[in-house]
Ligand code: SF4
């Protein structure tokens with residue numbers, strides 16, 4: 599990476615926890631409830647239409663894992679252990695602020711962890727189907743309605759179609775703004791680093807003032823357009839371009855993304871659910887809002903779906919848009935769904951897309967950093983121009 603001007607607007611996305619608490623205080627005083635969420639299957643529009651505010655609680659740091667391992671098996675995905683560890687020790691401010699938790703029956707580890715977590719706070723579990731057939735759609739729609747009843751009981755506010763439509767429209771505008779920002783990575787030399795882009799995407803799970811957040815996203819887009827017009831980019835010409843897919847990452851668990859940056863690569867597309875997977879696909883603003891929400895959320899191409907052909911379709915689309923020179927599939931240790939899917943994905947990437955492919959299995963510790971660095975550098979050498 600080269601030293602270049604960095605967008606000043608990025609400072610607005612730097613410390614979401616301070617901003618969250620500042621904005622939360624008056625809301626809490628007015629009796630607003632906070633819903634803790636762990637997954638992009640949680641329909642944020644429904645939560646907001648019930649007058650509650652959602653906050654992302656996914657654990658992305660190693661710190662809470664030893665505490666979690668007093669209860670959960672060590673051989674479990676670090677994201678699940680970290681999430682539970684924070685809850686057990688009440689050491690995450692977002693957890694502390696949450697009045698209740700929304701869980702989903704996604705992968706086995708997560709749904710069983712939710713059973714244990716339910717002893718710590720009220721927890722509503724959504725029963726997620728594993729495909730998008732008409733029968734599965736009907737089940738998921740019923741789960742949406744069950745969630746709506748739960749939320750109304752928590753907040754005392756019944757969800758109306760009007761409120762739902764308003765929230766859907768706002769969420770779609772935020773999705774568009776995030777996709778516009780992500781599109782800068784399609785340029786030969788993007789004006790923003792992949793780490794900064796990850797931070798911007800991650801910040802969306804801590805938003806209380808959606809209008810203000812949307813305005814910040816638009817201001818960032820304008821600033822990046824100006825930087826790009828001046829030819830500013832933290833990347834060298836011809837840098838390897840990586841599509842990073844697999845398990846979710848964020849601040850604290852960005853090890854592989856950081857190593858790619860340090861090796862001079864651009865992560866042009868972060869396909870995972872903390873990246874593009876969560877914002878592609880708008881919710882239909884016509885017709886029945888509950889059905890539209892159910893349809894859109896069930897189409898999330900996570901590996902807990904079976905089959906999960908949507909992920910391959912999305913990777914094909916992202917390959918066309920962002921022109922990666924290689925694909926890396928990063929899988930958390932003991933994440934069986936992504937790990938099993940990796941073989942077919944590798945065949946698809948090397949066979950159909952004709953791109954080099956690397957699977958990396960790791961955890962939240964730093965113990966394998968040098969070994970990973972060597973593997974990543976060797977992989978990037980294949981693509982050096
Ligand atoms: S990987 Fe799948 S189950 Fe895990 S948080 Fe993301 S969408 Fe949810």
Ligand code: SF4
Pocket residue numbers: 675676677678704705706707708845846902930932933934935936
């Ligand atoms: S990374 Fe894998 S094991 Fe961990 S919560 Fe997500 S799907 Fe489950």
